[in-house]
Amino acid sequence: MVWFYPPRGILPAGRGMVVETDSAACTRALGEALGRSAEPNTVIGLRGPLGAGKSTLAQGIARGLGVTEPVSSPTFNLVQEYAGRLPFWHVDAYRIRSLDEIIDLSLPELLQGGGVVVIEWSERLARALPADRLEAHLTVLEGDRRRIWLEPLGPRSRDLLERARHELRPCSLVDR
Numbered sequence: 731m732v733w734f735y736p737p738r739g740i741l742p743a744g745r746g747m748v749v750e751t752d753s754a755a756c757t758r759a760l761g762e763a764l765g766r767s768a769e770p771n772t773v774i775g776l777r778g779p780l781g782a783g784k785s786t787l788a789q790g791i792a793r794g795l796g797v798t799e800p801v802s803s804p805t806f807n808l809v810q811e812y813a814g815r816l817p818f819w820h821v822d823a824y825r826i827r828s829l830d831e832i833i834d835l836s837l838p839e840l841l842q843g844g845g846v847v848v849i850e851w852s853e854r855l856a857r858a859l860p861a862d863r864l865e866a867h868l869t870v871l872e873g874d875r876r877r878i879w880l881e882p883l884g885p886r887s888r889d890l891l892e893r894a895r896h897e898l899r900p901c902s903l904v905d906r
């Protein structure tokens with residue numbers, strides 16, 4: 731099940747949406763809705779502790795983009811590229827420490843590459859990212875529950891979130 735709350739915002743208008751999921755499958759279903767809704771040059775940052783579900787959400791986004799290859803965490807490479815309806819770049823900024831590494835990553839090219847760039851630990855790259863991006867903040871609740879605050883930082887990401895909201899299906903029907 732996916733819970734949305736509050737129906738009409740404790741969050742001030744424009745601060746996005748909060749979703750709770752109770753399984754990895756549900757988090758993937760949420761990602762899938764985002765992937766289906768994404769346009770070229772979409773940037774989605776993922777924040778939250780280890781094990782929060784950032785890679786799981788990224789897998790869902792990939793699936794929504796029609797990526798058929800399995801998506802794993804790019805542990806050894808900072809970035810992993812996949813082919814889908816749009817190119818999909820999965821970045822893990824966990825180990826990024828210096829500007830040089832950002833340059834090695836060709837981040838500016840990725841961000842203008844006509845695809846979807848998903849960045850785990852995006853707070854570590856925030857200054858190098860476009861202002862208008864969607865930030866997903868993941869929190870671990872009891873057991874398998876996760877709270878995910880989807881925060882749009884500009885008009886394009888607000889539109890993305892609005893489209894994704896309509897694409898969201900009950901995840902119990904998706905892949906459990």
Ligand SMILES: Nc1ncnc2c1ncn2[C@@H]1O[C@H](COP(=O)(O)OP(=O)(O)O)[C@@H](O)[C@H]1O
Nearest residue numbers: 751752753754757780781782783784785786874
């Ligand atoms: N509701 C949930 N959403 C996402 N992952 C969940 C959920 N419940 C349990 N999990 C498990 O938590 C782990 C999340 O791992 P991962 O997505 O790699 O996190 P991160 O990338 O944030 O470190 C996975 O083992 C996943 O199966």
Ligand SMILES: [Mg+2]
Nearest residue numbers: 784785803850
């Ligand atoms: Mg991860």
